[in-house]
Amino acid sequence: MEKMKGSRDNVVDAIGGTPIVKLNFIGKDISSDIYVKLEYMNPGGSTKDRIGAYMLDQAVKEGTLKPGGTIIEGTSGNTGVGLAMWAAVHGYKCIFVLADKQSKEKIDNLRAFGAKVVVCPTNVAPEDPRSYYSVSKRLSETIPNSFYVNQYDNLHNRMTHYTWTAPEMYEQTSGDFDTFMATVGTGGTISGCGRYFKEKMKDVKIIGIDCEGSIVAHFAKTGEMGEAYSYVLEGVGEDFIPENYDFDNIDDWEVVGDKESFLMTRRLLKEEGIYAGGSAGAAICGALKYAKKLEKPEKILILLHDSGNRYASKIYNDDWMSDNGYLDSSFDVQIKDVLASLNKSKDLISITDQATIGEAITLMDKKGISQLPCIDKSGSIKGLVSEKLLLKPVMMGEFSKEDNISLAFNMNYKVVDQNDLLSNVADALLQKEVALVTDKGAIINILTDIDVLQYISKTRAY
Ligand SMILES: Cc1ncc(COP(=O)(O)O)c(C=O)c1O
Incomplete structure (x- = not known):
């Protein structure tokens, strides 16, 4: 017809x-x-369909690939598909040698063409007997009536x-x-x-x-x-x-x-x-x-x-x-940008180490905050007072209003620089209560787990 x-x-x-x-x-x-x-x-x-067909047509013309022969190639997959397609149409067998970093789809695809696939380690030198260059070459030397395509040097x-x-x-x-x-x-x-x-x-x-x-x-x-x-x-x-x-x-x-x-x-x-x-x-x-x-x-x-x-x-x-670390996460952002996006005031509310527990409670109530850092005259952090940890001892009469604030300190915080990445403090925030944010060593702000949650809900769908 x-x-x-x-x-x-x-x-x-x-x-x-x-x-x-x-x-x-x-x-x-x-x-x-x-x-x-x-x-x-x-x-x-892929473009390798072209080289597969062309190299094999030439091999037939030159007599290096004979009827009934086996085509052997070390290939990252695309050339294999090109060769396998040509081999299917013209009735030849194929063996492909691949490095193990190649995607599973590529390997499955070649097997689906009826080819034999040999997988070799990626991280060995080309001259190493396990490399896919060496293995392809060796196979072509031992298998009768085989043709080693060698796209590298052909x-x-x-x-x-x-x-x-x-x-x-x-x-x-x-x-x-x-x-x-x-x-x-x-x-x-x-x-x-x-x-x-x-x-x-x-x-x-x-x-x-x-x-x-x-x-x-x-x-x-x-x-x-x-x-x-x-x-x-x-x-x-x-x-x-x-x-x-x-x-x-x-x-x-x-x-x-x-x-x-x-x-x-x-x-x-x-x-x-x-x-x-x-x-x-x-x-x-x-x-x-x-x-x-x-x-x-x-x-x-x-x-x-x-x-x-x-x-x-x-x-x-x-x-x-x-x-594999290729997707930028919303945690790959500097802490100062997180604070800016939350409009968190740069005026840190703190208390001196001379203050009393009563003064601390009044200040936290007035400002509506639940954590209060205590800073000495030189500006260095002495400790953190937090609503949660104050409640019980105050209720039990363990602390009185006049007691010095240092009695109520907890050390449940991590000090970070404002240029640090949020991803670097995420773990600490899971374990500690807050991060105290510093600029050139001086405390400038506080970052809480609620801040991070607010930041995530503002910046990405979750
Ligand atoms: C996906 C892909 N990109 C690029 C190339 C590079 O092309 P060439 O081998 O012609 O330099 C190859 C070759 O293997 C390939 O498979």
Whole structure:
């Protein structure tokens, strides 16, 4: 039967042709405009669908992948999906080797394609026999008729972007942009697109976005390897320099951190409706940093690599975000701002250490307060008198009105500086009665648990 009009032969043929859209809310405070290429609209959910298909087509052409063969790759998941999709359409088996920091969605997704998945520890050097680079290599040496794709050093990776992704963007925009930016991992995207755009557009700038903990940007700028440390962003950064890097076509770098990237990823969805992965947030953070330094406004084009689907249990999960310290809590605020927002007068009501218990009770009654700090001539705190702890001894006749106030002191308070964060005193407030707030050592105010409750109810839904 003749093929239905308008249909594609198979899902691999549906890769590419992803849209470029303008950001309308994020970046309102910069004069440059940001446009994003939504590579998550590829059928497998990422730009890696392209390299998966291209690298395997080339392997078949070159005879390195033979009929009935097994495709082996060390992949953070996206490339795995691209390869698995191609393998399903063309009838090949796959084994994927992943680092254990990868999200569960990515691992489950690859298994659902029928692939075998081997999970390796994240925090080992690439040359360590347990690393996912070493394990992939070893598997490809022992499994007969296997093909180790190696997206890091297989130069068809960057050729994919040189021959396909970049020409597509150039055609879509007619080259109407000043700067192209992308996060870097294997280096394929930035290097392939960078080379193509540089050949086509005399003045275009190519900016790589790396993450804190990776060595790539540091190496590009200094020629030194530097030291890698662990980070949580997936797909971005490396602890070695893959062959796909072509530093000659990358003009400059921005480096971003996990937290800002994750928060930006969530903003992309909330403010722009763009459901992308963490490296998209990283890319936008990098673009904003870059744009803020510009003298003249630019049109900035950014490739966003993958879909938010794979991060539902991480970046888009409030519990995961706050457990890992990525969500700013309402307790990350300075105490002086809490007091200001509650309109708490700066005139501290206190009593001297010469006063009597009767005077303290009269003062607390007159001012309608339940805690009264006692301060000596030099301004230092001697103790705290509180309504609650006064009641019983007064009722029992243990104290008389004329007794010195020091008899009624309790030490149930914590002294904090007005610049301290509320989060630092929250625990103390649970155990002690009040926090006495100081400015350069002098007591200026009192913060009670009721104040904190009022502050929370004023500033957030709970
Ligand atoms: C989510 C994500 N973002 C960014 C990148 C970086 O792209 P490239 O490897 O082409 O440098 C990758 C690559 O693994 C990725 O999976």
